[in-house]
Amino acid sequence: MTPSPITELAPAKVNLTLRVGAARPDGYHPLDSLVVFADWGDTVEVRPGPGLLLTMSGEASRALPPDGNNLVLQAARALQVAAGIDEGAMIRLDKQIPVEAGLGGGSADAAATLRALNRLWGLDWTLDRLAEIGLRLGADVPACLYARPLRMRGIGEWIDILPAFDAFDAVLLNPGVAVPTGPIFKAFDAADPAPLAEADPMGEDRLAWLRGERNDLEAPAVAHHPEIAGTLDWLRGQTGVALARMSGSGASCFALCADRASAERVADAYDGFARAVCLTGAVR
DSSP: OOOOOEEEEEEEEEESOBEEOOOOTTSOOOEEEEEEEEEEEEEEEEEOOSSEEEEEESGGGGGSOSSTTSHHHHHHHHHHHHHTOOOOEEEEEEOOSOTTSSSOHHHHHHHHHHHHHHHHTTOOOOHHHHHHHHHHHOTTHHHHHHOSSEEEEETTTEEEEOSSOOOEEEEEEEOSOOOOHHHHHHHHHHTOOOOOOOOOOOOSOHHHHHHTOOBTTHHHHHHHOHHHHHHHHHHHTSTTEEEEEEOTTSSOEEEEESSHHHHHHHHHHOSSEEEEEEEEOSOO
16 A cells, blocks of 8 residues: 655745845855745655655746756755765645746755655754754745745845744736846856845834845846836725835735735736735644
């Protein structure tokens, strides 16, 4: 009898705010970001297997490498090495988050793989311990392991969980352009950015605080991909939208809406990729 798979959601990551400072001597950029997660994303399933085998489904999976460069396989191998085991797994990734979209899809997939294999292999490691492995895979992986509202600083390794952060009804839009992170940071660096100035503490009025914040990568991303500006302008003109901003390094944008009905109405009206979501945290 084939055992039931262990399933983990890899929720889309949304940077509600993103302050970025000038690059450090090692090339990494310090940041300060308020991060939340959608109740929608990719799915990772794992079963026992003699080796590591990855299969993929979903339209977005066509843009992913099937070989060892895939972050899912990298995460699985990194956990094998860290745990000193040679256990295998059959891994299936259902890919719904667009690739190179500013929604942390690859990092979310790697994090979900670590959580799933931690259960499959009976390691019983804490998320903190898994995060040490995740940071070697990518700066966003530790945050995606927790998948709860959090403030991310350093290069992604300093994480403060925000336990009392209520949900936002929102819509996620993508203008249909892939935006690799590297060129956006290169353009950001070319503008001679200042050292990182961290955000002030968030007060009781979260929306007012968010409106006073920004995404420092939005301007260089828009300069390279004017479709992002068009998407933001369209969002800001919709009824029920309280705040619209780009997420991560783009091209996806989010809008915080008055309620679920408003989010669904905006998503239905957009001529392109759109999802009405709840933004808070999907993994408990």
